[in-house]
Amino acid sequence: MDADRTARLERMLDRQDILDCLVRFSRGMDRFDRELFLSAFHPDATIAAGDFVGGPKELYDWASAMHEQGQVATQHDLLNHTCEIGGHTAHAETYYLFVGRNRDESNWIAGGRYIDRLEFRGGAWRIAMRTNAIEWSGALPTLPLPFADVPDVHGNGAPSRDKDDPSYRRPLVNLRAANNPALSSPSGKEK
Template sequence: MTDLRLQNLLDRQDILDCLTRFSRGMDRFDRAIYLSAFHDDAVIAAGPFVGSAADCWDWAKPMHEAGQVLTHHSLLNNTVEIDGDTAHSETYYQFVARNHPWEEGGGETVMLAGGRYIDRLERRGGAWKIALRTNIIEWSCIQPAMPLPFGDVPDIGANGVSARDQSDPSYQRPLLNVRKANVPR
């Protein structure tokens, strides 16, 4: 019984790591990390798109790049039913995006959306990856963006700025704080 429970926990963690790779890959515009969450023959249904993971990347990345300054795909409640080398998962998510101005002279907006990823995952060659995904969008709204806190600090430094590529601080190894303190003492 203990060995089965331990294996179930390990499988659930591997599945959660897989789901997280999708989110990180999309937010950091890291195609390799994004694709590592899917089997090569996976099928994704997202909004009007239905197709392969690679084709979904080719559809979604330019759309996010043109429309948003940044995105956060946050994973929330997650349930997983494992049956041998197949698992079914439901993951609630919240999507937050800081949008480029939609018109000349307009201000940035923030889009919020939420829904669920319904996935069939398969363990092949010892690795859990998504074989089929349905993205259900259940709500959304757009709000005016507010100024970023501390956005006017002149010496924010190299590891204090978000980037949608491998210059983002999350890729830095070892992570170092190269910023100078700006708080008066």
């Protein structure tokens, strides 16, 4: 393989490792998985988010308490991602969409960008500096959750903000009975 292609592959691997790091932050926050969340940051990182400025452990404590008090569910979704890598330092901009189901059953949505400096230390890319550029916020109408009336809708596990969430199950297997609503009449009898 030529040197140019090898260099491109190395950049792609670094870029994927950086994106995986950012996903660990989001998933760790949404699942209240402190260890996963902290694995996205170097221990001496500085984060500026809202009125918080400090380190990753303090950020987790502050943010998880805020989300626990305010929401029953959150999603920190990552969108457009750009990344400039120079040696052992990278600068990334990642658009995000935050959605929270509030305890009063209202819904909150906000968007912005995570602007990060990441450093490759000890064999891993992690965030060394983050600033959160919040650009907009609003409320979504509250609607009933889809399929809430299906008796076994959570037969494979109910969403939760801890390691009981189905996403942690290994191996993931289906525990629900086969059912195709298109083959049933409104009365529930076969057509």
